[in-house]
Amino acid sequence: MGVFAAVFSLLSGAGQVIVVDPSPVRLKAAEAVGVDHTIDAATPEERLSQVLALTQGRGADVVIEASGNPFSVGEGMNMTRDSGTFTIVGQYTDAGEVSINPHLQINKKHLDTRGVWGSVILWALWESLLRGNIIVTQWLVPILRSGD
DSSP states (O other), rough: HHHHHHHHHHHHHHHEEEEEEEEEEHHHHHEEEEEOOOEOOHHHHHHOOOOHHHHHHHHSEEEEOOOOOOOOHHHHHHHHEEEEEEEEEESOOOOOOOOOOOIIIIIITTTTEEEEEEHHHHHHHHHHHHHHHOOOTTTTTHHHHHOO
């Protein structure tokens, strides 16, 4: 789902697209579709540091959590700039609870937080495919076959 989110970001005219992922297969796919930067750092602190470095210390305007890992929610909020938008598309099942600080991670940042159920993204993908905005090439097949 993350590579599709990156493709939609590129199609929407995002000025810079950064993909954070531990999977070399998905990072390679993200590079193949033309994202600006990929990050595979091992710790949340390293990932946050790299995102801040790439955004001149502000954080990303829009962060899309597409991993399905509940711990990515708080981490993604931290990567989002003040008055930015944090969108959760990766939480399709109940994978458990996590702790966030509503004051620091939402209110103080004026964070616009949105949850998006999977069918919305899948319909957008389908419409983009039908309009010819997304061309299915060899980058998609290895992702679907890898099971990552």
